[in-house]
Amino acid sequence: MENKKTILSGSTVTGNLTLGNYIGAINTWTQLQEQYDCLYFLADLHALTVHQDPAVLRERTYSFFAQYLALGLDPQKNIIFAQSQVPQHTELSWILTCLTPMGYLNRMTQFKEKAEKHVKNINAGLFTYPVLMAADILMYQADFVPVGEDQKQHLELCRDLVGYFENRYGKGVFRMPEPMIGKTGARIMSLQDPSKKMSKSDENEKNFVAVIDDAKKIEKKIKSAATDSGSEIKFDVENKAGVSNLLTIYSVLAGKTIEQLEKDYEGKMYGHLKVDLADVVVQKLQPVREKYEDLMKNRDHLDQLMISGAERASERAEKTIKKVYETIGLVRRR
Numbered sequence: 007m008e009n010k011k012t013i014l015s016g017s018t019v020t021g022n023l024t025l026g027n028y029i030g031a032i033n034t035w036t037q038l039q040e041q042y043d044c045l046y047f048l049a050d051l052h053a054l055t056v057h058q059d060p061a062v063l064r065e066r067t068y069s070f071f072a073q074y075l076a077l078g079l080d081p082q083k084n085i086i087f088a089q090s091q092v093p094q095h096t097e098l099s100w101i102l103t104c105l106t107p108m109g110y111l112n113r114m115t116q117f118k119e120k121a122e123k124h125v126k127n128i129n130a131g132l133f134t135y136p137v138l139m140a141a142d143i144l145m146y147q148a149d150f151v152p153v154g155e156d157q158k159q160h161l162e163l164c165r166d167l168v169g170y171f172e173n174r175y176g177k178g179v180f181r182m183p184e185p186m187i188g189k190t191g192a193r194i195m196s197l198q199d200p201s202k203k204m205s206k207s208d209e210n211e212k213n214f215v216a217v218i219d220d221a222k223k224i225e226k227k228i229k230s231a232a233t234d235s236g237s238e239i240k241f242d243v244e245n246k247a248g249v250s251n252l253l254t255i256y257s258v259l260a261g262k263t264i265e266q267l268e269k270d271y272e273g274k275m276y277g278h279l280k281v282d283l284a285d286v287v288v289q290k291l292q293p294v295r296e297k298y299e300d301l302m303k304n305r306d307h308l309d310q311l312m313i314s315g316a317e318r319a320s321e322r323a324e325k326t327i328k329k330v331y332e333t334i335g336l337v338r339r340r
């Protein structure tokens with residue numbers, strides 16, 4: 007493990023894991039787990055920045071964890087954990103909060119968007135959300151952080167926080183990892199509106215396929231996916247965004263090139279493509295769903311795996327926190 011590079015990524019526990027998450031990220035994580043030292047966590051604390059029903063939040067955290075495993079992430083090869091079970095995240099977050107200018111957070115576009123969307127609940131956590139994220143990122147001395155394009159500004163803040171910290175206290179405590187933005191996997195678009203990314207928190211179920219959807223739902227959603235005018239099955243994102251999106255999904259899941267698929271579907275209709283694609287998706291997700299259901303049946307086992315992940319993460323996080331305490335003048339820890 008010593009000479010492997012470290013990767014860290016997190017996912018807020020909201021909505022449902024979708025085919026987009028699978029193809030865009032998780033599918034590549036299962037390859038990364040062989041070559042890198044990987045930590046993946048469920049950002050349940052970040053989820054609290056919008057109102058959560060307690061029972062739903064807890065259930066969803068178990069569910070996401072089980073989905074990660076069902077999708078092929080190995081809890082031995084990777085460290086998979088829930089953010090709230092590793093208290094160092096919130097501890098470091100406070101320390102970084104005291105280095106963060108209010109004005110900087112005020113300019114964050116995601117804060118502005120969220121504040122507009124949740125007018126009745128503009129809480130301070132929504133505001134300091136990116137600082138907690140910086141704590142996550144800096145906790146494990148990671149080399150790489152794979153994130154979506156929408157997280158770019160949060161990473162810039164993180165980099166600046168390292169700068170502020172070093173200006174005040176000197177270097178050597180944190181390593182700023184390299185962002186891997188959109189470099190892993192293909193970008194999957196919404197089924198109904200292929201100009202938007204397929205999003206796990208989309209309110210319209212028809213826009214995404216959840217990785218735990220059953221065959222019936224999958225077929226229905228793919229069949230009703232928006233296609234474009236014309237009838238030719240060709241990859242052309244600008245003029246045929248819908249069909250191109252379906253071809254991308256097909257290509258990744260079936261391991262065929264786009265060119266091959268274009269040939270296979272020459273002279274055929276959109277309907278053909280959709281029927282076959284639905285079949286490919288069902289074939290791929292059926293075993294995932296079965297494994298997921300098995301895992302969810304045994305909560306004690308899930309609990310054990312989560313606690314063990316949290317313990318392994320915490321041991322590493324503690325090294326960073328100790329260094330921080332020493333550096334900034336807090337008294338000795340434990």
Ligand code: TRP
Binds near residue numbers: 014016049139142151
């Ligand atoms: N904010 C990220 C998202 O919504 C999730 C996240 C929280 C994260 N902390 C992180 C991602 C640290 C990468 C690293 O997608």
